[in-house]
Amino acid sequence: MAVSSKKPDWKRVVVKLSGEALQGPQTHGLDEKTLDRIADDLVNAAELGVEIAVVVGGGNFFRGIQGADKGIERARADSIGMLATVMNALALEFAIEKRGWPARALSAVPMPSLCQPYSRQAALHQLGKGRIVILAGGTGNPFFTTDTGAALRGAELSCDAIMKATNVDGVYTADPKKEPTATRYERLTHDEAIAKNLAVMDTAAFALARENRIPIIVFSIAQPDAITAALAGEGKSTLVVP
Template structure:
């Protein structure tokens, strides 16, 4: 069972690889080649990208910045990532459009739902940048919101780990990975998959979430094909 229209959520941290800051070109090209194979197979694909590799609003706020201001800076960081990702995808032969929730017409289209859907129907990848355009919302929430708006079959959260664990696998050798969870289990156990608003949005709209390791070769394609990979969160 494959998925026809998917929303892929990429964290900013995933783009920086082992560098500690910024964007690793090799990771961008690896993502681009995986996405190109999926689009060639007829999958309609949209991407929401975070900005934590450049600036994280919560950290700025903790350092004394006004929270709304810090979040706006974080949104601008996602636009930088989106344009970089667009370049990588187009070099891999995938026509791509960036749509920004904050108006910046010289570098990106404004977010228009119907236009985004039309791009996808024509085989273009759409990258949604600048979050929801509002402070106090994460890019996880953006992913859930855009997925509902465009009628996506699933949200893929591609991360540095191969699924959802009962505790941090990097700190605990006895951490156990879940193959499948319900939305209620995620919310009641406060598992750190996505923030509560994003989980609730997907729950209300019956959009499953698949959490998997971004760095396994071909993993995006496997997820699109519906192969058992990572952790599936479902109604």
């Protein structure tokens, strides 16, 4: 996919990137080619003048809910999952910097020997300097998903939109991998997404975005320059609006 030359509608966005998106064709861990492709996409988007924060998940290493299924208490399992997001953030930070673009990883779980602790002021400062900011550690608390973390950071940082990168090209009436007749929504409201129980993001994330009137762009991260295309309103996606 060619890099779009169209000026994006959004000045500042938060991209929600799952840990699974970074594992590529592997069953777990980090895939170098996939990591490099996503880093390229983020840099291309930043070159268009968009300020970008990335909330990264940790499911390619460990998901809290999975740990709870294995007998680890949920709060402790979620803490392990937060550590997994830091690993992904550091890898993505390095992949972006290899391309000559400045990046900064910030963690909601303080670990200053590895990366800068998250604060709203620190994140805004880094965004103002043109750096791509990678936000690790979720909300810093158990029982909240990184989807909710993305909605929270979107509100805190006055983002114009939340970009939800998934493995499908938008929000569908049903799971398109299980229901061949499922159709994709071009546009939805937050209320409709919650009422229809469309599980592309959890209800708390939808509700937080609705309360702060932040649009959500749901798109597939599977193709090169997917973020850049979604920013320009090109390619397939679903726009969820207040």
